[in-house]
Amino acid sequence: MTNSIPEFETDTNCFLIIGSNTSEGHPLIATRVLKAQKRGAKVIVLDPRKNQIGHWADIFHTFRPGSDVAIFNGLMNVIISESLQDEAFIAERTEDFEALKTLVAEYTPEKVAEISGIPADVIREIARTYAKGKPAAILYAMGITQHTTGVDNVKSTSNLAMLCGNMGILGGGVNPLRGQNNVQGACDMGGLPNVYPGYQAVTIPEVQKKFQDAWGSAGPLTVGMTVTEMLHATQEGKVRALYVMGENPMVSDPDLNHVRHCLEQTEFLVVQDIFLTETAEMAHVVLPGTSFAEKDGTFSNTERRVQRVRQAIKPVGDAKEDWIIICELARKMGASGFDFQSAQAVMEEINKLTPSYGGITYERLEELGSLQWPCPTVDHPGTPYLHKGKFSRGLGKFFALEFKEPNELPNDEYPFTLTTGRLMFHFHTGSMTRRSKKLDSEVPEAYVEINVKDAGKIGLNGHKRVRVTSRRGEIELGVRITDDIKRGVVFIPFHFAEAAANKLTNSAIDPVAKIPEYKVCAVKVEVF
Amino acid sequence: MIDYKNVLTTCPYCGTGCALHLQVLDEKLVGVLPAKNHVVSEGGLCIKGWNVHAFVNHPDRLTTPLIRKNGKLEEATWDEALTLIADKFGEVKTASGPDSVAILTSAKCTNEENYLLQKFARAVIGTNNVDHCARL
Amino acid sequence: MTDRLTTLRKTIENVLPNVEGVLALRIGPGGITAPHLFSKEHSEELDKLALWPKEPVPDTLKIILRAHPDAKLAIVCRGCEERGIVEMFKHSQLNLDNLTLIGLQCEQDEAEFCRCAKPFTVHSKLTVGEPIEGVPDPLTAKIEAMSQPEKQAFWKQEFEHCIKCYGCRNICPQCFCNICALEDETWVETGRLPMPNPSMYHMVRAMHMTAKCVACRECEETCPADIPMAVHFRLIARDVREMFNYEPGASMDQKPPQLLVLEEGEYERSGLPH
Numbered sequence A: 001m002t003n004s005i006p007e008f009e010t011d012t013n014c015f016l017i018i019g020s021n022t023s024e025g026h027p028l029i030a031t032r033v034l035k036a037q038k039r040g041a042k043v044i045v046l047d048p049r050k051n052q053i054g055h056w057a058d059i060f061h062t063f064r065p066g067s068d069v070a071i072f073n074g075l076m077n078v079i080i081s082e083s084l085q086d087e088a089f090i091a092e093r094t095e096d097f098e099a100l101k102t103l104v105a106e107y108t109p110e111k112v113a114e115i116s117g118i119p120a121d122v123i124r125e126i127a128r129t130y131a132k133g134k135p136a137a138i139l140y141a142m143g144i145t146q147h148t149t150g151v152d153n154v155k156s157t158s159n160l161a162m163l164c165g166n167m168g169i170l171g172g173g174v175n176p177l178r179g180q181n182n183v184q185g186a187c188d189m190g191g192l193p194n195v196y197p198g199y200q201a202v203t204i205p206e207v208q209k210k211f212q213d214a215w216g217s218a219g220p221l222t223v224g225m226t227v228t229e230m231l232h233a234t235q236e237g238k239v240r241a242l243y244v245m246g247e248n249p250m251v252s253d254p255d256l257n258h259v260r261h262c263l264e265q266t267e268f269l270v271v272q273d274i275f276l277t278e279t280a281e282m283a284h285v286v287l288p289g290t291s292f293a294e295k296d297g298t299f300s301n302t303e304r305r306v307q308r309v310r311q312a313i314k315p316v317g318d319a320k321e322d323w324i325i326i327c328e329l330a331r332k333m334g335a336s337g338f339d340f341q342s343a344q345a346v347m348e349e350i351n352k353l354t355p356s357y358g359g360i361t362y363e364r365l366e367e368l369g370s371l372q373w374p375c376p377t378v379d380h381p382g383t384p385y386l387h388k389g390k391f392s393r394g395l396g397k398f399f400a401l402e403f404k405e406p407n408e409l410p411n412d413e414y415p416f417t418l419t420t421g422r423l424m425f426h427f428h429t430g431s432m433t434r435r436s437k438k439l440d441s442e443v444p445e446a447y448v449e450i451n452v453k454d455a456g457k458i459g460l461n462g463h464k465r466v467r468v469t470s471r472r473g474e475i476e477l478g479v480r481i482t483d484d485i486k487r488g489v490v491f492i493p494f495h496f497a498e499a500a501a502n503k504l505t506n507s508a509i510d511p512v513a514k515i516p517e518y519k520v521c522a523v524k525v526e527v528f
Numbered sequence B: 001m002i003d004y005k006n007v008l009t010t011c012p013y014c015g016t017g018c019a020l021h022l023q024v025l026d027e028k029l030v031g032v033l034p035a036k037n038h039v040v041s042e043g044g045l046c047i048k049g050w051n052v053h054a055f056v057n058h059p060d061r062l063t064t065p066l067i068r069k070n071g072k073l074e075e076a077t078w079d080e081a082l083t084l085i086a087d088k089f090g091e092v093k094t095a096s097g098p099d100s101v102a103i104l105t106s107a108k109c110t111n112e113e114n115y116l117l118q119k120f121a122r123a124v125i126g127t128n129n130v131d132h133c134a135r136l
Numbered sequence C: 001m002t003d004r005l006t007t008l009r010k011t012i013e014n015v016l017p018n019v020e021g022v023l024a025l026r027i028g029p030g031g032i033t034a035p036h037l038f039s040k041e042h043s044e045e046l047d048k049l050a051l052w053p054k055e056p057v058p059d060t061l062k063i064i065l066r067a068h069p070d071a072k073l074a075i076v077c078r079g080c081e082e083r084g085i086v087e088m089f090k091h092s093q094l095n096l097d098n099l100t101l102i103g104l105q106c107e108q109d110e111a112e113f114c115r116c117a118k119p120f121t122v123h124s125k126l127t128v129g130e131p132i133e134g135v136p137d138p139l140t141a142k143i144e145a146m147s148q149p150e151k152q153a154f155w156k157q158e159f160e161h162c163i164k165c166y167g168c169r170n171i172c173p174q175c176f177c178n179i180c181a182l183e184d185e186t187w188v189e190t191g192r193l194p195m196p197n198p199s200m201y202h203m204v205r206a207m208h209m210t211a212k213c214v215a216c217r218e219c220e221e222t223c224p225a226d227i228p229m230a231v232h233f234r235l236i237a238r239d240v241r242e243m244f245n246y247e248p249g250a251s252m253d254q255k256p257p258q259l260l261v262l263e264e265g266e267y268e269r270s271g272l273p274h
Helices: A005-010 A027-038 A052-056 A068-081 A085-093 A097-104 A109-116 A121-133 A150-163 A183-188 A205-215 A228-237 A256-265 A322-332 A344-351 A364-368 A437-442 A452-457 B078-096 B111-125 C002-017 C038-048 C057-067 C079-090 C108-114 C137-142 C148-160 C167-171 C198-208 C217-220 C230-245 C264-269
Strands: A014-018 A044-046 A059-060 A136-140 A173-178 A241-245 A268-273 A285-288 A297-300 A305-309 A371-372 A416-421 A447-451 A465-469 A474-482 A489-493 A520-528 B004-010 B019-025 B029-036 B066-069 B072-075 B103-104 C021-027 C035-039 C073-077 C098-106 C126-128
Touching: A005 A027, A014 A027, A014 A121, A027 A044, A027 A052, A027 A173, A044 A052, A044 A121, A052 C148, A059 A121, A068 A097, A068 A109, A068 A121, A068 A150, A085 A150, A097 A364, A109 A121, A109 B029, A136 A150, A150 A173, A150 C137, A183 A297, A183 B111, A205 A344, A205 B111, A228 A256, A228 B103, A241 B078, A268 B078, A285 B078, A297 A344, A297 B111, A305 A364, A305 B004, A322 B029, A322 B078, A322 B111, A344 B111, A364 A371, A371 C230, A447 A452, A520 B066, B004 C035, B004 C057, B029 C167, B066 B078, B078 B103, B103 B111, C002 C021, C002 C038, C002 C073, C002 C098, C021 C038, C021 C057, C035 C038, C035 C057, C057 C073, C079 C098, C148 C198, C167 C217, C198 C230
Parallel strands: A014 A044, A014 A136, A044 A059, A136 A173, A241 A268, A241 B103, A268 A285, A416 A489, A447 A474, C021 C073, C073 C098, C098 C126
Antiparallel strands: A285 B066, A297 A305, A305 A371, A416 A520, A447 A489, A465 A474, A465 A520, B004 B019, B019 B029, B066 B072, C021 C035
């Protein structure tokens, strides 16, 4: 996020929420938005489903999943043709505006209406509301990123924000809402194949040398494999051993039948987790790790805020803190540099090697409660919002992007577009929330959400269960009929292993970010 | 003696980063209390946060290492499990090169754990094959 | 004149030798306060004693007493919290014989923050601070002054902002039923957001607060959607006062109206005061 959560309530005058079911995915961000609305801020929500915040939006409209780039181009078309853009910001802080201007000129509201299903007048109204609502914040989540055009979608959000000068200001910016407690931190800490901690590229020799000097040894100068690539590589025997800590690809990854096949092929699979997850069941060795309640450490939230996790109870049974397990394994392999006595000692090493975390020490966290990176030194106050005065690359670049169709479109055999997502009552693969009595009682089993008119069309008539089939697999599950979802679209939450939405999803990925297209695939729905 | 404490920590579910107190009585988790005057959550929580203690002591928790023997996962000691992994990783690395090992860190684990695991991948194994489910 | 914090610290120090612990507020990391059980073994922790923001300390008392029913404890309580403890006693949730109440009188700004009519204790033998008069509740007055359609529109919006966290129920010192109507599908549909009928949740809860709510406002404080639900409870409390002459927490020996019709033997078995 370029902004901070508290800014939404106090400073933002217009919210454009797209591809985020904020009320369910980030409930306490949604309530901030609704509080801002009470003081007069405008709320625009675009989503294939009319979610809770959609019900309260000043402007809400459904749209065809995957048409995001076209929608953004259409909004920019209106803004430029009505001269609502921030000329000063464009002149001083951006480049390549002319190319963008030329391209979006073709995306008239009428053309975009045909692609997206949002009427031309509504596109105009949204564009005007956003352009006049400065400071305006764009909020998005996986609805923007989980597409084969995910990177284009993200670039489109920043195109629109820069066009109206909504960058580097209090309350205005581009805000991806991170879905997991520490997905931000896992990226910050170099849990990625292309970067060391602090996004220092593995391909730069000086960076490699820095870590060689610090650790005694470092990775190669070539970028490693992403999750999806690792799984593919197990089939060819290119990856022989896989070590998985606290992840459950057997529920979370696309095209699960394929994932199962890959994991079965893996010569040596180690899984470290707190439950015997669907992935752990396939492992050769399972290591019992600990939950957040049993260990010390830090999480970094979606607004780059680093906060403490504190041990409340001893590890359950013979389980061990995950950071201790890693150190013991490293020492077992004869490695030095893993003699940490506490999580705090690990953070001290992070402080030295990660410029953006340089000033984030346990002592300061104890005193201040939290610090937002970049925070390079111990006297730095942290950074509530990014890009003030200057972008990290210098000038902000506009990207002229054509709309591209999703990888898989509905046809006569698979007439519905499946989109997947979360429920408020559950989290990710459900290994924690489905073992919580209250949460499980709220939603004990999977269901597919379908528009009331579509339900009639396929002959749903009091049926409690349906079968949903894609080119990759089929699942049987409950059904909820609603008029809050766009016709032709069905929604399945992905928390439920026994009716796993990801048996159906398409593993086609964005060519740059390698993110799978969870938000669009073609399915059929049958009663039985 | 009654041992009651409120331990301030961060919610392990979504990325909002709400603060909460784990209520601990006689070394057992008994409940959750939101954190007033916290900058993000301001004394509130969602239904997941309010129930965050519920899964921690679930009987399904893994409490001991397991090693697959004759197709079945059987209980093992830490030393057996770690020795087996160290030997196997070493063997694969030597025979097929460091890039034949791949590692998934976790968006649910701490910064310190993610740091250590990618350090393990790069400094001990010698590979950049390290990723997590950020995209999922 | 010494300030309340210093006086409170001294009062707790005097009480500590005679009890197993004193429940009060402590400042923790990042300046965040939480209820804490101060003990004579760790009296140095009193350096971190805090007064504000108010926290649901009686709820913590309830948790401790469930595991240690005979514990001899003291608790620092404001007027509302004292009323809460009295009602918990009347509903057999705790034994007052083992409990020392240390009354903390609220100051003007605190009372105004809580829109509190009774920001003072009446039962505590030990007290800290000077009692002040109650303050008006401008929010309740404002909502009361609305026309019927305005009220409907107001509450519709407030309720529909509800995210079904159950925080208002979880934090309430007066919510201690083993089976909760709010988890009964008859009244509140499970697993849906937006809730199909959020006013049902809030109205059922309001009914259950009848003659129980002690106006501590912890529910409003924890509500992520800022629903001013205490307004209902206060208006219902006014009706209860008029109909039954009953004020929750005001007196130790007055029977709550929802228990008035119990037969004598049944009433004794309930363990309630006579």
